[in-house]
Amino acid sequence: RSTLFPYTTLFRSSYLMGQDSGLTINATKAETNPPSTKNQAPLSFAQQGVFAECQANPDAVQYNIPFALHFPKEIELEQLANAVRKVVEMHPYILCHFVADDENGIIQEPIPDFKVEIPVKTMTADELEAYKKEFVRPFDLEKGPCVRFEIVKTDKLTLLADTHHLVSDGASVDLLITQLTQILDGAAVERENYTYYDFVRDEEISPETE
8 A cells, every 4th residue: 555654654753853045936632533534534543642742842843853855966946846746746644734623622634725835945055054953843733734845955955854743754754755756766656545534544443453
């Protein structure tokens, strides 16, 4: 099953990584979980504890999973930005946000009419190293999304990415990176056919499933 969020995914310990050109390329745990719909779901069992900790410490970045990818000079700006958009298109779940439903339960659902923006910044290599720490900042779980991308231009291109542990883990980040490089190499990437919404639905049916 090809998916950014495998059925057997387990949330693992997060880890941390480690001017502006003005150009932008547009591109509480519920007592009773509400039922899932196709593109909406309550928190999974694994997400409930993470979400509670994030609510208690909204300014913390302990659940951020950032990474930086450096590309050879042959890779062009628009080529890289389009590849990022394509990966996100293949895995739309990562653009969800977390909101309260009518019964004050927490659900995850797509952000209405959301368009990915990939800011582009120009700086020196030394400035980039310092900027990596600044890039990692808290996510607004209610507003979303729980992922961000920036492209930094030095003498080559660097993609900075940061995802929240609520929507990704180490395995899914590895897959994202793999598929990004495949797209840049001209390979076709399959759209996921099993999303995390599907996983939560299956978990509701079989609570013992990990």
